[in-house]
Amino acid sequence: MAKSSKSDTMAVEPRKGMPSPLLGESEFKNRYRAQFYDPAFASAADAIDSLAEIAWQAYKDERKSPITRKAGEGFHDPDYDLSVEWIATHEAVEAAQRRREDKSAPSRILLINGSSRSEHTCPGEMSKSFRLVELAYGAIAARPGFSVEVLDLSRLASEYGRKIHPCKACFSTAPPLCHWPCSCYPNHSLGQVNDWMNEIYPLWVEAHGIMIVTPVNWYQTSSPLKLMMDRLVCADGGNPDPSLTQGKDAALAKKAELAGWDYPRHLQGRLFSVVVHGDTEGAGNARRGLAGWLRSMKLDPVGEIAELDRYIGYWKPYATSHDELDTDEAVQAEVRNAVLALAEAVEKRRAGSFPTIGTGLVDPRPK
Template identity: 55%
Template sequence: MTNVRRGQAPPTLDRAAFHERFMQSFFDPAYQPEHAAIARIEEIAWQAYEQGRKAPRTVKAGPEFADPGYDLSVEWLDTRDKLLAAQAAWSTSPSRVLVVCSSSRNDGTCPGEVSKTWRLSTLACEVLEQGGIEADLLDLSRLASDFDRHIHPCKGCVGTAMPLCHWPCSCYPNHALGQTGDWMAEIYERWVKAHGVIVLTPVYWYQAASPLKLMIDRMVCADGGNPDPTSTHGKNVEMAKALELSGWDYPKHLAGRAYGVVVHGDVAGIEAVRRALCDWLDWMGLLEAGFEARIDRFINYYQPYATSHDALDADTAVQEEVRNVARAVANAVSELRAGRLKRPDAGLKPPRPK
C-alpha cells in the first residue's frame, strides 16, 4: 500500500474569518433590516462548516451497492438515478445531439452582445433539426449571466486514486463549504442522453474558453469513474487506493457517441485547441465523425474586435463549414444507431489502461 501524503490544506477558518467570508453575500444595504435573521442563518452555516456536514440528507445505500448500510447523499442518488434512466432509454430514444456553446460571452452580461460561438452553434442546431435530430443547445455562457449558477472546479480526486472519483461526481454539492447549485448534475444527464456531441469554442489566450475547461475537468468521472461511492466509503483515501491497486477497469461511461469540434479564433491558437479537444473526446471513447467534423478557423484575422460579427456575416464559407460539421455528426449518429459504423479498434485491450 502506498503512503498517503498530507499537509497541504490550510487550517479551517475561525469564527471571525467565517463571519467575514459569509457576510460578503450581504454587502447590499437592502439586507440591513434583516440583520438578525441573517445572523441566525449564519450560525447554522457555521455549524455546518465546523461539523463538516457535506451531505446533510442521506439514505441507506441498499442492496445494489457494495456497502448497503452506507449513508448516501440523496442529491447524489437523484443525479445517479437520472443518468441510469437516460442510459437505459438511450438505445431507443430519438436521436439527439448535444451542441456545446463554450464562449463566456452573451448579451445578458457585461459584453452586451451575443458571441460568434453562439451564432455558429445555432447554425449547427438548425442543420440537425432539419435532419430530424433533436438539438440540445448547452450554452455555457449562462455561467456568466445566470443568478448563482456554478460549475465548481474539479478537486482532482483521480490524482489520488481513480475509484475516489465517482460517477456522477460526488464532490458536490458540499453544504458544509457552501458549494451548492452545481450545474454539472444537469449537464451529466444531457451528455448521457446524447447520441452525438458538437463542441464549439473560441480561443482565449491559446486555450479553450474557461467555462468549457471547467466542464471538461468535471467530465473526468465519465472516463474511469467509480459508480459506487460505498466501495470507498465516500472519500476514504486509503480504501480508494487499495481498490485501484487491486485492479481497476476504468469504465468509459460515455463511449460510443459521435462527436464534432469547431474552434475559432482571430489571432492564434486554433490548431492546438482543436487537437486538445479531439484528443480528449477520443480518449473518452467517443467516435469522431470524419475530417469535415473537426475544424479550426480564423474569423476576423488580426482585425478589430468591434467588427468581428461583420466578418462572420461575410464569411459564408465558415458558416457552411460549421453546417458540414453538423451534417457529419448527424450522419455518424445515424450510422452508429444502424450498426453500420464501428470503431476499427473495438475489442482491443490497451496494455496501459488509465
Template identity: 55%
Template sequence: MTNVRTGQAPAKLDKDEFHLRFQRSFTDPRFDAVRDELQKVETIAFDNYQKSRKAPVTVKAGAGFADPDYDLSIEWKASRDKLLALAARQQDPATRSRVLLINGSARNDGSCPGEMSKSFRMTVLARKILEADGIEVDLLDLSLLTSDYERRIHPCKGCASTAMPLCHWPCSCYPNHALQQTGDWMNEIYEKWVAAHGIIIVTPVYWYQTPSVLKLMIDRLVCADGGNPDPSSTHGKNAVVAKDLELAGWDYPKHLAERAYGVVVHGDVAGIEGVRRGLSDWLDWMGLIDAGAAARLDRFIGYYESYAESHDVFDADQAFQEEVRNVARAVSAAVGELRAGRLSAPDRNLRRPRPK
C-alpha cells in the same frame, strides 16, 4: 501499507474570518433590516462548517452497492438514478437521435460584453441542420455561467489523481453543504451528455486555450472516464480504501464512449489548431467517435482585424458558415450510422496494456 500524503490543507477558519466571508454576500444596505435573521443563519452555517456536514440528508445505498448500509447523499443518489434511466433510453432504438450542441464561449449579450458571441451564432447554424435531419437538439450554452443568477460549475478537486475509484460517477464532491458549495450545474450537464448520441462543441480560443466556462465542464467530466459508480465501495472519500481498490485492479470504465462527435474552433490571431487538437484528443480518449475530417474544424475570423467588426467579418465569410453546417451534417450522418450498427470504433475490442 498504502501511503496517503497530507499536510497541504490549512486549518479551518475561525469564527471571525467565517463571519467576514459569510457577510460578503449581504453588503447591500437593504439587508440591514434582516441582520438579526442573517446572524441566526450564520450561526447554523458556522456550526455546519465546523462539523463538516457535507451531505446532511442521506439514504441507505441499498441493493446493488458494495455496502448496502452505507449512507449516500440523497442528492447524489437521485442524480445517479436519473443517469441510469437516461442511459437506458439512449440505448433504446425506438427513441429519436439526440445531439448535444455546446456553446463554449463565455460571452453573451446578457452580461458585461453586451453582445452575443459568434460561437452562439454557429450553434444556431448547426442546430438548423440537425433539426432538419429529424434530430433532437439539446443546446448547452455555457455562457449562462456569466449571466445567470446562482448558476455555477464548481471546479474539479482532482480526486482521480489520488486514486481513480475515489472519483465517483457522477461526481460526488458536490454539493458540499458545509462549505456552501451548492447549486452545481454539472448534475444537469451529466444528464445531457448521457442522453446524447452525438456531441458538437463550438468554441472560441481564449489565450491559446478553451474558455474557462468550457474547461470547467471538461475537468468535471473526468469521472465519466474511469470513474467509480459506487461511492460505498470507497466509504465515500476514504483515500486509503480507494488506493487499495485501484491497486487491486481497476477497469477504468468509459461511461460516455461510443457517441459521435464534432468540434468547431475559431480564433482571431492564434491557437486554433492547438485547441482543436486538444478537444479532439480528449474526446478520442473518452471513447467517442469522430465524425470524419469535415467534423473537426478550426478557422480564423478576421485575422488580426478589429474585435469591433468580427461579427461583420463572420457575416461575410459564407464559406466558414457552410463549413460549420458541414460539421453538423457529418455528425448527423455519423449518429445515423452509429445507431444503425454500421459505425463503431475500430479499436473498441482491443485490450489496453496500460489502461487509465
C-alpha cells in the same frame, strides 16, 4: 494469509502536509455576510446573523451531505449512507442511458456553446460561438428522427446561481475515489452548492453525438468549457459506487485501484465534432487539444469534416467581428457541414454500419 509489506502500506497511505484552509468563526461569518453586501439587506441584519450562526455550525461540523439514505441493493455496501442529492443525479444518469439505448427513440445531438460571452452581462454583445451553435441547430433540428439539445455555458457568467465548481482531482489520488457521477458536490458545509454538473452529466450520457463550439482564450478553450471538461474526468474511469470507498476514504480507494481497476468508460462510443474559432492565433492547438481529450475518453471522431479550426476576422478589429462572420459564408457552410456529418455518422452508428474499430482489442494502457 501473506503479510502486507511496508511498501504496500506506504502505497495506500495518503500523503499529507499542505496547510489547513480552515477558517475561524469570525472570518467565516465575515465571508458569509459578504453575500449580503447590498444595503437593501440591512433591515434583515438580525436574520442574517442567525443564518451565519447556522452556517458556521454546519461548517464546523463538516456537514457536507446533511440528508442521506441507505445505498440499498446494487451497491457494494447497501448499508452505507449516500447523499440523496447524489442518488438523484445517479438515477438521472441511469435514466439518460436508458433513453440513449432505446432504439425507438430519436437520435440525440448535444450542441455546446463554450463561450462565456453574452449580451446579458458585461460584454454587452452575443458571442460568435453562440451564433455558430445556432447555425448548427438550424441545419439539424428539422432533420427527421433527431432531437437536439443546446447547452449554453455562457450562463455560468450571466445567470444567477449557475456554477460549475472546480474538479478536486480525486482521480489522481486513485480512480475509485473519483465517483461517477461526481460526489464532491454539493458540499453544504462549504457553501459549494448549485452545481450545474448534476444537470450536465445526463445531457452527455443521453447523447449519441456531441458538437462543441468554442472560441480560443489565450491559446486554450474557454474557462467555462474547461471547468466542464475537468468535471467530466469521472466519466472516464470513475467509480459508480461511492459505497465501495465509504465515501471519500482515500486509503480504501488506493487499495481498490491496486487490487485491479477496470477504468469504466462511461461515455464510450459517442461521436463528436469540434469547432474552434479565433481572431489571431491558437485555434489549431485548441482544436487538437479538444479532439484529443474526447478521443482519450473513447468518444469516436467522425472525420476531418467535423473538426474545424478557423479564424473569423483575422487580425481585424474586434468591434466588427460579427460583421466578419456575417460575410464569411464559407465558415458558415463548414459549420453546417460539420453537424450534418455528425448526424450522418450517428444514423450509421445506430444502424450498425459505423463501427468503432478495435473494440475487441485489449488496451495494454487502459488509463
